Amino acid sequence: WDLWQKETDQVLWEIVSIGFCPPLHAQTHTHKHCLTTVVCMIAGKKLRLFHFLFEMLEDPGMAHCVSWVSASVGVFRFSARHKERVAELWGQRKGNRMPMTYQKMSRALRNYAHSGEIIKVKKKLTYQFSGHYLRVKLVSIFSCSMKVMNCGVLYSRLLSK
Template structure:
């Protein structure tokens, strides 16, 4: 597997949620074409909300799984829930991933301000603590 490597400054959160550190990091791309950020000692954890954000920004990788409902407000809709769960499961090397499990993780983001509630089925909104979705 060939990896394209680029260097740039990337903000990373570790050592607790209030500790922000910038450093130069090589980017490696996985088999689907999404970036894996290399940090000292291993790969940085990718979060589900970032995966969804990146899918929304990459229509060629999205395959109609997600679509913007109101991009200016950060509202998006899950069109193919089982396909999203399967893609996330492949990404995390979990062949037993279901949309039920994935949506539970998405609901957890309400508490952290990454997502806000939208009272419609399969709809979500990026919250005040989400970045890079605009």
């Protein structure tokens, strides 16, 4: 446990000290998404678009860009006026040098449709997470919450440095 904690401490400090966690939108940034990203990076997982979209959908401050149509079945819709903003934020989060456009992001969504993770709904700008993905996401949220609880004190200590 001590070795894991020491390695985790070093990884977290490096991530925080290089400013790994850009805010989704500066005025309401709380480091919640940072901590999730940090935990996932420690586990060696790359952030994927559908995780990012789920995160955006859970953020009330982003409801003007993307919102749930029916959260219980995983249906969501992009705002026609602000869909480019979601793409921009996704590009920033990935660390792209060139700005991401909605057109490019929608290509990734179509690829998810081929794999069955996200389904295109017949309405304009509307998609649905697959039932399998929603079940996996719930397990992942629980698992991530446990990891966050385990290293929350460490992360708080690092942020206060």
